[in-house]
Amino acid sequence: MGTKQQITERISGLLRESKLSVTETRTKILELFMKSNGALEHSDFEKLAGQSFDRVTVYRTLQTFLDKGIIHKIPTTDTSVRYALCKSECSEHHHHDHHIHFKCEECGNTICLDETDVPQIQLPKGYAAHNVEVVVSGVCKSCK
Template sequence: MENEEYMKNVLKLHKLRVTDCRSNVLGFFMNNKTALSQGDLEGQFPQYDRVTLYRTLNSFLDSGILHKIPNSQGVATYGLCHETCSPDHHKHNHIHFKCNECGQIQCLDDKIVPVASVPEGYRIEAVNMIVDGVCANCA
């Protein structure tokens, strides 16, 4: 019950209406330690159609609950944001680790992305770093 109240508070804090779908998806992200794709959600929640899950993910992105993690397969994955994110600015300066064995992507929050520099006249809006290897579970 505590977890349910916490999820409701997170949604309200981010100015989102509390719905069963949003509560279920947020809970699923909170209980997983890896990044998730829309396909992962579709497999977990067959009661919600693709469009509903897509809109839920986008509302979470727009409100600062999730951040998008690009990958080389072209399938978007998403990770939970921390208190440092806001609707207008995601502050993710950590490395993402993709396991070549199980395919899971994890946020390595304590591993900072090296500072990037660009020529004059350019403006960095986001820096993403994915490290490929074998995770501790598969090693």
């Protein structure tokens, strides 16, 4: 978490590393990510909507962050889209988010389990896997 000052510094650092200029929308969206414990979905950003925040801008900003390796998409079992902050090893066009996502049935949060690798899956002969997404559902440690 950290103080507001630390968060502001982290945000400008992240944007600088990704060669993005600091805009109000980018700052506000990154602030939301840093203050949340888990994944965010579109409705979380829409709560921000005001004069300076139209949906198109929010959508475009999220797409930029995805492209730059700042956030990644989280697979969901419904049609919603969720995003979470990437770790520092992600860069433009090179995501390394091979971790398990955990969806809590109690609080509804989706959490990145960065320390937990996706298990190797044995596919039948002739199949080639390009991407494996694992979402585990259950009860998180805060709800236990």
